[in-house]
Amino acid sequence: MxxxxxxxxxxxxxxxxxxxxxxxxxxxxxxIHAILGENGAGKSTLMNIIYGxxxxxxxxxxxxxxxxxLSGPHEAIEKGIGMVHQHFMLxxxxxxxxxxxxxxxxxxxxxxxKKANELIREISKNYHxxxxxxxxxxxxxxxxxxxxxxxxxxxxxxKLLILDEPTAMxxxxxxxxxxxxxxxxxxxxxxxxxxxxxxxxxxxxxDKVTVMRRGKTVGTLNTKxxxxxxxxxxxxxxxxxxxxEKSEYKPGDVVLSVKDLTVADEQNIExxxxxxxxxxxxxxxxxxxxxxxxxxxxxxALMGLRQIKSGVIKYQNSDIEKLPTRERYKLGISYIPQDxxxxxxxxxxxxxxxxxxxxxxxxxxxxxGVIQYKKVFENASKKVEEYDIRPTDYTLLAGxxxxxxxxxxxxAREVGSNPKLLIAVQxxxxxxxxxxxxxxxxxxxxxDGGSAILLVSLxxxxxxxxxxxxxxxxxxxxxxxxxxKSATREKIGxxxxxxxxxxxxxxx
Amino acid sequence: xxxxxxxxYMPILAVVIAIIIGSxxxxxxxxxxxxxxxxxxxxxxxxxxxxxxxxxxxxxxxxTGLGVAIAFNAGLFNIGAEGQYWIGAIVGTWIGYxxxxxxxxxxxxxxxxxxMVAGGLWGGIIPGFAKAYTGAHEVITTMxxxxxxxxxxxxxxxxxxxxxxxxxxQSPLIKDSAVIPTIVPNTQLSYGIVIALVAAxxxxxxxxxxxxxxxxxxxxxxxxASKYAGMNVPFNIVLSLSLSGIFAGLAGAVQILGVxxxxxxxxxxxxxxxxxxxxxxxxxxxxGVVFSALLFAALGTGSQYMQLNAQVPxxxxxxITGLIIFxxxxxxxxxxxxxxxxxxxxxxxxx
Numbered sequence: 114m115x116x117x118x119x120x121x122x123x124x125x126x127x128x129x130x131x132x133x134x135x136x137x138x139x140x141x142x143x144x145i146h147a148i149l150g151e152n153g154a155g156k157s158t159l160m161n162i163i164y165g166x167x168x169x170x171x172x173x174x175x176x177x178x179x180x181x182x183l184s185g186p187h188e189a190i191e192k193g194i195g196m197v198h199q200h201f202m203l204x205x206x207x208x209x210x211x212x213x214x215x216x217x218x219x220x221x222x223x224x225x226x227k228k229a230n231e232l233i234r235e236i237s238k239n240y241h242x243x244x245x246x247x248x249x250x251x252x253x254x255x256x257x258x259x260x261x262x263x264x265x266x267x268x269x270x271x272k273l274l275i276l277d278e279p280t281a282m283x284x285x286x287x288x289x290x291x292x293x294x295x296x297x298x299x300x301x302x303x304x305x306x307x308x309x310x311x312x313x314x315x316x317x318x319x320d321k322v323t324v325m326r327r328g329k330t331v332g333t334l335n336t337k338x339x340x341x342x343x344x345x346x347x348x349x350x351x352x353x354x355x356x357x358e359k360s361e362y363k364p365g366d367v368v369l370s371v372k373d374l375t376v377a378d379e380q381n382i383e384x385x386x387x388x389x390x391x392x393x394x395x396x397x398x399x400x401x402x403x404x405x406x407x408x409x410x411x412x413x414a415l416m417g418l419r420q421i422k423s424g425v426i427k428y429q430n431s432d433i434e435k436l437p438t439r440e441r442y443k444l445g446i447s448y449i450p451q452d453x454x455x456x457x458x459x460x461x462x463x464x465x466x467x468x469x470x471x472x473x474x475x476x477x478x479x480x481x482g483v484i485q486y487k488k489v490f491e492n493a494s495k496k497v498e499e500y501d502i503r504p505t506d507y508t509l510l511a512g513x514x515x516x517x518x519x520x521x522x523x524x525a526r527e528v529g530s531n532p533k534l535l536i537a538v539q540x541x542x543x544x545x546x547x548x549x550x551x552x553x554x555x556x557x558x559x560x561d562g563g564s565a566i567l568l569v570s571l572x573x574x575x576x577x578x579x580x581x582x583x584x585x586x587x588x589x590x591x592x593x594x595x596x597x598k599s600a601t602r603e604k605i606g607x608x609x610x611x612x613x614x615x616x617x618x619x620x621x
Numbered sequence: 622x623x624x625x626x627x628x629x630y631m632p633i634l635a636v637v638i639a640i641i642i643g644s645x646x647x648x649x650x651x652x653x654x655x656x657x658x659x660x661x662x663x664x665x666x667x668x669x670x671x672x673x674x675x676x677x678x679x680x681x682x683x684x685t686g687l688g689v690a691i692a693f694n695a696g697l698f699n700i701g702a703e704g705q706y707w708i709g710a711i712v713g714t715w716i717g718y719x720x721x722x723x724x725x726x727x728x729x730x731x732x733x734x735x736x737m738v739a740g741g742l743w744g745g746i747i748p749g750f751a752k753a754y755t756g757a758h759e760v761i762t763t764m765x766x767x768x769x770x771x772x773x774x775x776x777x778x779x780x781x782x783x784x785x786x787x788x789x790x791q792s793p794l795i796k797d798s799a800v801i802p803t804i805v806p807n808t809q810l811s812y813g814i815v816i817a818l819v820a821a822x823x824x825x826x827x828x829x830x831x832x833x834x835x836x837x838x839x840x841x842x843x844x845x846a847s848k849y850a851g852m853n854v855p856f857n858i859v860l861s862l863s864l865s866g867i868f869a870g871l872a873g874a875v876q877i878l879g880v881x882x883x884x885x886x887x888x889x890x891x892x893x894x895x896x897x898x899x900x901x902x903x904x905x906x907x908x909g910v911v912f913s914a915l916l917f918a919a920l921g922t923g924s925q926y927m928q929l930n931a932q933v934p935x936x937x938x939x940x941i942t943g944l945i946i947f948x949x950x951x952x953x954x955x956x957x958x959x960x961x962x963x964x965x966x967x968x969x970x971x972x
Binding site for chain 1: 830831832833835836838839842843845846847848849850851852
């Protein structure tokens with residue numbers, strides 16, 4: 114094997130930040146090279162430099178021994194570097210073929226559709242990436258859209274493929290499929306740079322790992338010679354607790370009781386069917402399931418954001434299914450929504466304003482309709498310190514903070530109010546190891562204090578390590594509720610896929 | 622302090638660039654920009670009566686601009702402030718001449734409040750409810766309502782119930798008890814300016830210090846997160862469009878009671894449209910609205926003087942207005958200028 118890409122001593126300085134500081138990286142031909150690092154470690158900056166979007170302030174880039182001096186992504190593409198961004202760059206109303214050839218269409222002045230489709234069929238056969246060239250991109254699943262992005266790179270003869278957090282938006286099944294694709298590409302001699310902050314994925318798929326921290330490359334390791342603990346420590350720069358340490362399960366009184374709940378979506382299709390379950394104080398109830406099996410509708414119904422068709426929602430022995438959202442908050446229910454930027458925060462409000470988003474009408478923060486900013490700022494400075502929100506200036510707009518710190522604002526607001534019931538939907542989505550550790554710690558503290566927690570997550574690992582009991586939802590029905598200690602990955606997986614009988618057999 | 626500077630820096634830069642490009646245009650068309658801008662300035666601020674007239678011109682712009690800014694803050698585009706202004710003017714005029722024998726301290730507030738209610742209904746109730754419950758876009762509904770208001774005034778004044786006896790399409794004069802007195806004799810400056818300044822302070826307080834302002838701004842930035850936080854999104858849409866209409870209506874009445882004293886037949890006052898620019902330049906900050914309204918008022922009063930004394934066509938101020946709008950709307954272009962300038966400086970330092 115010989116080096117395909119060499120990055121030597123690259124430095125890139127943005128105002129106030131050394132985003133890349135003497136970065137070194139060597140990617141061999143036909144290897145999957147993972148770049149591991151927390152949010153803000155400089156992974157994206159490095160990739161953007163390799164892809165020609167940024168010009169480095171100093172250092173050298175070499176591709177197959179030839180020095181690269183890229184003036185833009187078009188040159189990178191020309192040299193055989195392809196990149197699939199975390200957020201896809203596709204035009205939904207165009208077909209797969211049209212998206213792939215866009216900018217390099219076959220044919221002269223008129224677009225040769227037949228030729229384009231032919232070329233794409235050929236590439237998809239060569240690389241085993243099955244796809245229908247005539248399908249509209251908007252009709253494809255996220256996994257297939259990603260495939261279109263990969264095909265785009267190979268249509269332009271990529272030798273080196275950069276995948277920027279490719280699994281962030283995928284279901285576990287789609288992730289497996291993607292890994293299959295990556296392995297086949299590797300066999301065909303394609304080099305892949307795989308950016309991630311998920312340790313298990315890096316361990317599973319990569320040949321080598323380069324760890325980045327604060328703009329520097331901390332080291333490059335052979336994946337098979339290392340373990341997740343070592344990688345996590347390198348990434349965060351200190352000893353990290355990967356295993357969740359949980360105290361004994363001491364369930365209290367029933368806090369939330371859902372009985373025969375049925376909820377329909379906008380098209381009046383029933384998404385939650387006759388669901389019943391209970392959550393007690395001092396317990397974490399994990400709701401496992403594949404995305405789109407009714408979790409969203411269930412949670413929205415619990416929070417009063419969606420009308421229910423029938424059923425009863427009891428909270429501390431009183432019916433709440435008719436109460437508006439705000440009244441439910443007032444009763445001591447907290448909610449960490451799935452999409453922090455769209456649902457949890459107002460990005461153009463300051464951190465201090467976001468911290469009172471649900472309590473601004475409370476007598477603690479306003480009198481006769483006038484907001485008491487002195488109190489608001491007192492609260493903000495307390496929460497910023499307690500939840501380690503950085504930077505500490507709470508007059509900054511929430512949108513200027515990193516994803517991890519944005520989530521901490523929500524956490525400070527929702528957990529800090531010491532709720533009797535916390536509904537947390539994917540609270541660690543897109544977070545890095547250090548932040549996940551912190552969020553898990555806070556959830557467990559709340560549990561140990563006697564609160565009830567409903568944890569909805571697509572990460573089986575997270576559900577299994579935190580939950581005292583696990584409910585598995587499939588197609589709007591809770592298939593079974595398992596004991597957190599004895600539940601196995603296989604059993605939950607089968608229930609998630611909807612096979613009740615098979616699961617029972619496994620039990621036997 | 623640095624925060625204030627930071628927020629006013631871009632609008633000021635936009636104005637400066639517009640003025641520079643205006644000079645280039647004047648040079649290219651054979652006028653002397655120094656003479657033109659000097660006379661523009663003298664026309665607007667040169668003498669005491671000129672200052673008074675500029676301030677008087679600013680009054681309707683400030684109040685209508687506040688209305689537009691409230692809607693913008695809530696993420697809504699009230700393009701129909703012009704119509705709400707007309708409704709306020711109609712109601713203010715009617716109460717001004719129809720009711721007799723009221724003392725001024727009842728007559729004036731009565732006219733103003735009735736005009737505010739009418740403007741609020743015109744802007745808030747119909748477009749507001751249509752937006753909140755059916756999703757009808759407020760740009761379309763407020764604009765259509767604006768046409769209805771203007772043509773309604775034509776109907777009233779051209780041989781309609783509000784026409785004064787005779788052949789001129791205008792309303793009767795309002796009663797003396799409804800007149801807002803003038804501050805500076807022989808100018809148009811009335812105590813309306815006090816109403817405008819108080820209104821600006823009030824709107825600032827409302828939007829940035831109260832729970833209602835907090836909610837309206839939250840809804841303006843992110844309806845989804847506001848709903849998730851338990852806010853009543855449709856209510857806030859209706860509220861902000863109503864407030865927007867209330868201020869536009871107030872502007873119409875203040876203009877009638879303080880300056881015109883009767884309603885004339887016309888196609889447009891222009892204030893409702895200029896108010897959009899005023900709010901844009903002020904970045905929807907109520908205090909900023911005062912200054913940006915003053916700027917556009919000064920351009921208005923100064924342009925006539927400039928035309929007379931520097932022989933530069935008064936339309937040049939329209940060009941400058943257009944350029945200001947362009948650069949305010951195109952923040953990115955200014956950013957570009959800035960980085961180009963910085964780069965140059967850096968290179969100079971390096972060499």
